[in-house]
Amino acid sequence: xxxxxxxxxxxxxxxxxxxxxxxxxxxxxxxxxxxxxxxxxxxxxxxxxxxxxxxxxxxxxxxxxxxxxxxxxxxxxxxxxxxxxxxxxxxxxxxxxxxxxxxxxxxxxxxxxxxxxxxxxxxxxxxxxxxxxxxxxxxxxxxxxxxxxxxxxxxxxxxxxxxxxxxxxxxxxxxxxxxxxxxxxxxxxxxxxxxxxxxxxxxxxxxxxxxxxxxxxxxxxxxxxxxxxxxxxxxxxxxxxxxxxxxxxxx
Numbered sequence: 001x002x003x004x005x006x007x008x009x010x011x012x013x014x015x016x017x018x019x020x021x022x023x024x025x026x027x028x029x030x031x032x033x034x035x036x037x038x039x040x041x042x043x044x045x046x047x048x049x050x051x052x053x054x055x056x057x058x059x060x061x062x063x064x065x066x067x068x069x070x071x072x073x074x075x076x077x078x079x080x081x082x083x084x085x086x087x088x089x090x091x092x093x094x095x096x097x098x099x100x101x102x103x104x105x106x107x108x109x110x111x112x113x114x115x116x117x118x119x120x121x122x123x124x125x126x127x128x129x130x131x132x133x134x135x136x137x138x139x140x141x142x143x144x145x146x147x148x149x150x151x152x153x154x155x156x157x158x159x160x161x162x163x164x165x166x167x168x169x170x171x172x173x174x175x176x177x178x179x180x181x182x183x184x185x186x187x188x189x190x191x192x193x194x195x196x197x198x199x200x201x202x203x204x205x206x207x208x209x210x211x212x213x214x215x216x217x218x219x220x221x222x223x224x225x226x227x228x229x230x231x232x233x234x235x236x237x238x239x240x241x242x243x244x245x246x247x248x249x250x251x
Contacts, residue, residue, distance in 0.1 A: 008081055011041075079164070
């Protein structure tokens with residue numbers, strides 16, 4: 001019977017880690033790779049029975065590849081600390097790896113995003129499929145991609161039906177601050193690729209993103225929350241180019 005490592009990457013996740021690990025009790029191994037937290041994350045993870053490895057953070061892709069190297073299971077199921085695995089998904093993961101043929105290397109998992117206490121079904125937040133269930137030794141993350149991770153599979157991919165539960169943003173301040181952190185990382189990636197912050201893109205890209213989120217992806221069906229999310233993602237595009245412009249000035 002194939003074994004499964006449920007892997008969680010953490011940094012100061014004391015508010016989430018115990019509840020997250022509780023939903024992973026079905027796995028053969030629970031592995032936490034912690035980026036030198038200065039709160040109670042490590043203590044809580046160890047108390048929950050997880051194996052904890054400390055490793056300084058560089059990029060998300062490198063941290064996930066390091067985690068793959070530490071895992072002992074035949075399959076690795078990545079879960080973020082602010083995610084929960086319902087029983088139906090746990091059962092589907094187990095059934096899937098037991099039935100998987102040798103050609104299968106990974107599976108996409110749909111994800112419910114709870115934002116400000118609501119499950120968001122539009123504006124690009126559902127089904128929000130994530131490539132999280134990986135056959136050990138047949139998957140690596142592209143370390144040039146950050147923050148939007150890209151997995152290279154040596155084999156076929158499939159799709160699960162049951163969903164992850166993602167407790168995504170609990171306040172508007174958290175929503176803006178986290179998107180700005182992502183914008184800085186994306187700007188750094190674009191800078192490495194030689195992308196220039198052309199003046200018209202400060203307007204056209206945010207405008208297109210707003211239309212895509214609010215109209216094309218039906219964010220308007222979420223009411224005021226959908227409008228807020230469309231505005232935030234347009235602001236994200238603007239901030240990417242602000243950070244890209246600043247990087248250009250500093251070189």
